[in-house]
Amino acid sequence: MQIQDSKHLAGQKLATVKPVQIRGRYFTAIALHLTGPADRDFLAALDDRLRQTPLFFENAPLVLDLEKAQGLESERDLALLAREMRARRLSVFGIQNGTAEQAAAAAAAGLISLPGGRNVPLDRVSRPEPAAPRQAAPEVEKEAPPPATRLIDQPVRSGQTVFADRGDLIIMGPVSSGAEIIAAGNIHVYGRLRGRALAGVNGDTSARIFCHSLDAELLAIAGLYRTSENLGPDIPREHVQVCLEGEKLRVLPLK
Numbered sequence: 001m002q003i004q005d006s007k008h009l010a011g012q013k014l015a016t017v018k019p020v021q022i023r024g025r026y027f028t029a030i031a032l033h034l035t036g037p038a039d040r041d042f043l044a045a046l047d048d049r050l051r052q053t054p055l056f057f058e059n060a061p062l063v064l065d066l067e068k069a070q071g072l073e074s075e076r077d078l079a080l081l082a083r084e085m086r087a088r089r090l091s092v093f094g095i096q097n098g099t100a101e102q103a104a105a106a107a108a109a110g111l112i113s114l115p116g117g118r119n120v121p122l123d124r125v126s127r128p129e130p131a132a133p134r135q136a137a138p139e140v141e142k143e144a145p146p147p148a149t150r151l152i153d154q155p156v157r158s159g160q161t162v163f164a165d166r167g168d169l170i171i172m173g174p175v176s177s178g179a180e181i182i183a184a185g186n187i188h189v190y191g192r193l194r195g196r197a198l199a200g201v202n203g204d205t206s207a208r209i210f211c212h213s214l215d216a217e218l219l220a221i222a223g224l225y226r227t228s229e230n231l232g233p234d235i236p237r238e239h240v241q242v243c244l245e246g247e248k249l250r251v252l253p254l255k
Helices: 007-011 040-052 075-087 100-108
Strands: 030-033 061-065 091-096 113-116 149-152 161-164 170-171 180-183 187-193 198-199 209-214 218-221 225-226 236-247 248-253
Touching: 030 170, 040 236, 061 075, 075 091, 075 100, 075 180, 091 100, 091 198, 149 161, 180 187, 198 209, 209 225, 209 248, 218 248
Parallel strands: 030 061, 061 091, 091 113, 149 170, 161 180, 170 187, 180 198, 187 209, 198 218
Antiparallel strands: 209 236, 218 225, 236 248
16 A cells, blocks of 8 residues: 655645535515405415415415505514414515515514515415495496416426416426426326326316326315325326315326
């Protein structure tokens, strides 16, 4: 065995490993828009929405948008609201569109203050804007808008969310792990389904999920769900449909 002395090693250029590396990274956060006080009615409405899409918001990064909120001026108020969010497995980490007083209170409560972001078409949990007062006039019954099918002609990649809020969702390609596809009606995937698929999110128990190949992290119809952990080896995986039979979510081969 040859042993090199320290003088020889000192003349060589040794490789070093940096203990800390900092890199920029983009991610998508959910903005929860408060349009009034964060009271019992607000929390009840939030709970109702969460029941429609179980596990969908779990551990997703969340920002509280305070532009139209009422109250929430103190550290205590924001800390209590953040505690309520985390009790529901909502990973709140900051606020946006707050006043200077709210930004200071947020910092004291352990939340960061962000500039207003850019909204995407899917506003997951915001409450609807109050309707403008109606003028006195004969009442006219308005028809509900017809269901609208949404067609996506490309793969849905990890981190993406696609939502068909008034009808079926058709994906002409695979859905990657970490992606989320949601529909008020049925979901059709012409490819391998990974990620999360939630059909009938407004309570339509007749909704179904169809796919060429099943490898999903979560399947849900009208609030009932199954995760990959309880999809056993006896479950068919190729050319299948997912439907409700009573209170049970079934995975069946397409006939």
